[in-house]
Structure formats: C-alpha cells, structure tokens
Amino acid sequence: MKILCTADLHLGNFSKKIPEKYNIEDFTAEKAWYDIIDIASQNNYDAILICGDILDEDTSTFTSRQILNNGFEKLKDKNIEVVMIPGNHDKSRLSDLLSNTPYSFVHLIGCGCKWQRFDLNGLSIYGFGLDDDLKTNPFKRKLKNEDNKEIKLKIEDDKYIIMIHGDYNANEKDNKYGPFKDSLNGDVINNSIITLIGHTHKKEEKDKYVSLGSPQAFDFGEKGEHGFWTLELDEKLDKVNFCFESFSKVYYELVDADVSDFSDEHSLSSILNENLECKHSLNLYKVNLIGNLSKEKHDKIREEMEENQSAVNGYVAEDVYVSEFIDNIEGVYNLGEMAKQPNAIGVVAEMILSIDDGTFIEKYGDSFVKYKEQSEEYTEPARNGYYDYLDDEELLKFIRKSLIDILPGESDKNE
Numbered sequence: 001m002k003i004l005c006t007a008d009l010h011l012g013n014f015s016k017k018i019p020e021k022y023n024i025e026d027f028t029a030e031k032a033w034y035d036i037i038d039i040a041s042q043n044n045y046d047a048i049l050i051c052g053d054i055l056d057e058d059t060s061t062f063t064s065r066q067i068l069n070n071g072f073e074k075l076k077d078k079n080i081e082v083v084m085i086p087g088n089h090d091k092s093r094l095s096d097l098l099s100n101t102p103y104s105f106v107h108l109i110g111c112g113c114k115w116q117r118f119d120l121n122g123l124s125i126y127g128f129g130l131d132d133d134l135k136t137n138p139f140k141r142k143l144k145n146e147d148n149k150e151i152k153l154k155i156e157d158d159k160y161i162i163m164i165h166g167d168y169n170a171n172e173k174d175n176k177y178g179p180f181k182d183s184l185n186g187d188v189i190n191n192s193i194i195t196l197i198g199h200t201h202k203k204e205e206k207d208k209y210v211s212l213g214s215p216q217a218f219d220f221g222e223k224g225e226h227g228f229w230t231l232e233l234d235e236k237l238d239k240v241n242f243c244f245e246s247f248s249k250v251y252y253e254l255v256d257a258d259v260s261d262f263s264d265e266h267s268l269s270s271i272l273n274e275n276l277e278c279k280h281s282l283n284l285y286k287v288n289l290i291g292n293l294s295k296e297k298h299d300k301i302r303e304e305m306e307e308n309q310s311a312v313n314g315y316v317a318e319d320v321y322v323s324e325f326i327d328n329i330e331g332v333y334n335l336g337e338m339a340k341q342p343n344a345i346g347v348v349a350e351m352i353l354s355i356d357d358g359t360f361i362e363k364y365g366d367s368f369v370k371y372k373e374q375s376e377e378y379t380e381p382a383r384n385g386y387y388d389y390l391d392d393e394e395l396l397k398f399i400r401k402s403l404i405d406i407l408p409g410e411s412d413k414n415e
C-alpha cells in the first residue's frame with residue numbers, strides 16, 4: 001500500500017513576497033493541492049492522508065467548496081481514498097462542507113475533538129482533529145465507537161496509523177492547540193506504525209512520529225524544506241519505506257552574510273553571489289548582514305542595499321532574490337577590552353560576547369524568556385496566523401543588535 005501523507009494545505013492562502021516576474025497563480029495553496037492530487041494519481045498511490053488545516057480560516061465557504069471539489073473531481077475513478085481530520089483553521093466548516101459530499105472516496109474523521117477509527121482497506125487509522133479550540137491533551141480524550149458510544153482511547157489493533165493535528169512540542173500549561181508533548185512517548189504512539197502530525201508547518205522526523213510540515217511554504221516563518229511524505233507498507237502492513245519529498249515551489253531562507261571585506265572591488269552583489277545558493281526553483285532570502293565596517297564603508301553598503309531592493313524585487317541571480325536585508329553591521333569594536341570595564345558598557349559587552357559564544361540562554365535565560373514572550377505578543381496582531389514571528393535564532397540576533405546599539409558609537413570612541 002502506497003500512501004501520500006500531508007497536512008496544513010491552508011487552501012485559499014498563497015506564498016508571499018513572490019517577485020513580479022513570476023505568476024502568483026503558481027504559488028497558491030490551490031495549485032499545490034491540484035499538483036499533489038496529480039502526483040498521487042500518476043504514481044499509483046492508494047490513499048492521501050491530510051492531517052488538518054486543509055482550509056485557511058480566511059477562505060470563504062464558497063471558494064473552499066470549489067477548490068475542494070475541483071480536486072475531488074480529478075480523483076474520480078482513480079481508486080485513491082482521501083482521509084482527512086480537521087485542524088484548528090478548519091473549525092466546523094470542513095465537516096459542514098463534506099457532510100453531504102457525493103465523493104464516496106472522501107472521509108473526514110476525528111471531528112468534535114473525539115478519536116475516530118477508519119478502516120483503510122484493512123489498515124486501521126485513528127484520527128483526532130481540532131475543530132474546536134482544544135487546549136488540552138488529545139490523547140486524554142475519548143474514542144467514538146462505531147455505535148457512537150464513547151470509550152477511553154485504548155487501541156487493540158496490532159497495526160495502525162495515527163493522524164493528529166496539534167502541538168507536539170507543548171504541554172497543557174503552554175496554552176497551545178492540542179498540546180501532547182506528555183504523550184509523545186506513550187504506548188499509543190510507540191505502538192503505531194507511524195504517527196502523522198499536522199499543525200506546526202515544520203517538518204521533523206522521529207522514529208515513531210513525524211511532524212509533516214506544510215507542502216507549500218507561505219512566508220519567512222516557514223523556512224527550509226517543505227513537501228509531503230510517502231509511506232509504503234507491505235502486505236503484512238509493515239513499513240517498508242517512509243520518505244520526504246521536496247515539493248514547495250518557493251523556499252524561504254535566512255542567511256548571514258559577513259561583509260567585513262566589503263570594498264569597491266568586493267561589492268555587495270559579489271558578496272550576495274557568494275552567499276546565496278540556488279537550491280530550488282525559486283529562492284527567496286532574508287539576508288542578515290554581519291561583520292564590522294567603518295562608518296564610511298557602512299554608508300556605501302547601505303547605498304548598494306537600496307539599489308538592490310529597488311531593482312526588480314531584489315534580484316541577485318536567476319531564481320535567487322533578496323526579499324529583505326537586516327543590517328546588523330557593527331563598527332570596529334574590541335568587545336574583549338570593553339567587557340573588562342567595571343561599568344554598564346562592560347556588562348553590555350559581556351552579554352554580547354555570551355551571544356557570540358552561545359552561552360547567552362544559559363547565563364541570561366530569564367531575560368531571554370521575557371524577550372521571547374514580548375516578541376510573540378508584539379508580532380501577534382501582524383501575524384494573521386502566518387507564524388511570522390522571530391524564532392530563537394532570529395531573536396538572539398535581534399537582542400545582539402539592541403545591545404550593540406547601547407555601546408558608544410564610532411564617533412564617541414577614543415581613537
């Protein structure tokens with residue numbers, strides 16, 4: 001049996017910051033959905049499993065119905081079963097849309113925050129969706145039996161797959177959707193063939209579970225590889241193959257570019273060419289400029305940054321673009337000397353050095369947690385659910401920049 005596993009399609013959404021030269025229609029979730037269906041039907045898959053957030057919250061019911069049904073039309077007579085669970089963005093809309101579906105190969109399970117079993121040609125699938133704002137552990141919820149009676153979740157099948165939508169990195173106290181970090185090493189997951197998780201949009205593979213990630217990357221909150229997974233089982237339902245397939249039509253990356261040796265001969269564009277790879281069909285970069293430059297050179301590189309950004313959408317090379325520069329260029333400091341000073345400058349220099357040697361979180365953990373909470377709160381209104389907040393690495397860079405700004409500027413230095 002060959003199964004295509006995916007999650008978080010967010011139909012109606014689309015990839016952001018696509019340069020003008022490209023057709024935005026090629027970067028929609030809708031296009032990804034049709035392409036995934038084509039891949040499944042052209043490569044003899046038996047099933048498509050989708051672990052929640054199939055629809056985007058902001059997509060109208062009308063559009064959602066149209067996109068879903070266009071996809072299902074393509075699957076008619078293909079002998080491919082589609083098994084879905086709702087996610088926190090689908091709410092009850094997905095079950096409303098599918099309640100009278102004429103497509104007999106479409107199955108929605110795990111609604112109403114209850115576990116539900118589905119028999120996929122002899123393979124048991126247990127699904128749990130998040131069509132309610134559940135902030136407690138799904139593994140502590142009940143199983144809806146065939147005759148609609150609720151029983152405690154206890155799986156007696158020898159071989160089964162779990163489909164779930166929720167935050168596997170969080171505990172109940174963290175106030176996240178469907179948190180189940182506590183249950184990651186429990187029997188239900190450990191005894192599964194594989195547990196498929198949707199929600200985080202980020203791929204992570206472990207022995208018994210996999211965070212599938214989203215097939216199409218939407219913005220810089222979704223850096224790195226994005227695609228779907230292929231699971232192959234033999235006749236005894238043993239796993240013979242499970243692999244990730246890169247799929248997204250655009251990739252977002254954050255890179256550091258050291259500009260310390262910037263000069264008339266070694267321009268910003270040559271530095272960009274050295275640092276930005278063309279790995280995928282379209283590569284969008286956020287470039288974090290680091291290193292030390294005199295004030296004069298810093299001004300010059302700023303001019304070149306502006307030129308790059310006013311060129312068509314930050315063009316660097318064929319299919320390689322800079323969406324945004326982050327200027328973390330510093331003056332010429334001797335932090336080691338500064339750190340010896342018995343004053344505020346010494347303390348600040350000491351903190352910067354601890355970021356550089358990777359000990360900041362260990363030494364200043366409490367402040368880091370506070371910074372993190374504030375940054376999430378601050379970016380929340382602009383997020384619209386697109387996860388465009390700073391991750392730990394970006395946050396550390398931001399803190400470093402703030403600290404550098406406290407240090408006396410070049411003109412104040414004793415030359």
Ligand SMILES: [Mn+2]
Nearest residue numbers: 053087088199
């Ligand atoms: Mn979700």
